[in-house]
Amino acid sequence: MLVEVKNLKRTYMMGSTPVHALRGVTFQIEKGEFVAIMGPSGSGKSTLMHLLGCLDRPTAGQYFFEGVEVNKLDDLELSRFRNQKVGFVFQSFNLINQLTVLENVELPMVYAGIPKAERIERATRVIEAVGLGRRINHTPNELSGGESQRVAVARALVMNPGIILADEPTGNLDTKTGVEIMKLFKQLHENGATVILVTHDISVANWAQRVIQMKDGVILQEFHQKITADMLQL
Numbered sequence: 100m101l102v103e104v105k106n107l108k109r110t111y112m113m114g115s116t117p118v119h120a121l122r123g124v125t126f127q128i129e130k131g132e133f134v135a136i137m138g139p140s141g142s143g144k145s146t147l148m149h150l151l152g153c154l155d156r157p158t159a160g161q162y163f164f165e166g167v168e169v170n171k172l173d174d175l176e177l178s179r180f181r182n183q184k185v186g187f188v189f190q191s192f193n194l195i196n197q198l199t200v201l202e203n204v205e206l207p208m209v210y211a212g213i214p215k216a217e218r219i220e221r222a223t224r225v226i227e228a229v230g231l232g233r234r235i236n237h238t239p240n241e242l243s244g245g246e247s248q249r250v251a252v253a254r255a256l257v258m259n260p261g262i263i264l265a266d267e268p269t270g271n272l273d274t275k276t277g278v279e280i281m282k283l284f285k286q287l288h289e290n291g292a293t294v295i296l297v298t299h300d301i302s303v304a305n306w307a308q309r310v311i312q313m314k315d316g317v318i319l320q321e322f323h324q325k326i327t328a329d330m331l332q333l
């Protein structure tokens with residue numbers, strides 16, 4: 100088992116008012132799965148992704164990754180875990196405009212202390228793998244949305260992470276470009292990657308093999324087949 104989450108909770112404080120974003124979520128994910136998480140805005144999807152990616156810590160509950168209880172790691176161990184085990188893809192790409200495509204993709208390897216020559220070789224390889232070889236010396240503001248998201252995927256892949264987490268990766272893309280990005284995720288999955296993807300679009304969720312539906316900070320139901328709108332209890 101790759102991921103095991105037990106009764107995970109996250110409460111934010113808004114001044115003195117608690118916001119219960121996650122109210123107790125339990126699930127397991129095997130290596131090589133392609134999972135979509137669906138749910139309306141505010142249902143806790145991004146909160147869950149941030150916990151899975153160790154960008155945040157839970158208020159209660161447990162998170163095991165490859166059998167290691169991640170919440171027990173100190174901040175330094177946690178940042179190393181994030182760097183080596185997690186590839187994150189965001190809706191808004193989160194690229195650095197002052198850096199070229201190559202430099203953006205090199206960045207996780209800079210943090211990992213990998214020497215320059217190896218960085219260039221590995222970054223070049225993943226940039227070519229996502230079909231952006233011709234754009235390698237461009238900066239993000241010279242790219243289309245679809246190209247920018249490909250760079251973000253290349254950056255997420257370059258450390259060979261155990262898991263790819265994508266929070267609404269097609270949310271800022273038109274339908275056709277979104278399909279191209281989903282083809283890329285499907286290809287990663289077919290090559291053995293574990294992918295967890297958040298979306299509120301049924302057609303995007305149906306690229307996954309398993310769909311978890313969330314509502315109000317809990318898991319409402321789960322599917323292992325293609326879904327239709329009437330299957331979701333909206």
Ligand SMILES: Nc1ncnc2c1ncn2[C@@H]1O[C@H](COP(=O)(O)OP(=O)(O)O)[C@@H](O)[C@H]1O
Binds near residue numbers: 118142144
């Ligand atoms: N940093 C934060 N501080 C306070 N409340 C937050 C914070 N992040 C999210 N929330 C609240 O937690 C709930 C879940 O948010 P989120 O996880 O972003 O949901 P989703 O991604 O499904 O839209 C919402 O009510 C949201 O307003």
Ligand SMILES: [Mg+2]
Binds near residue numbers: 144145146
């Ligand atoms: Mg969100």
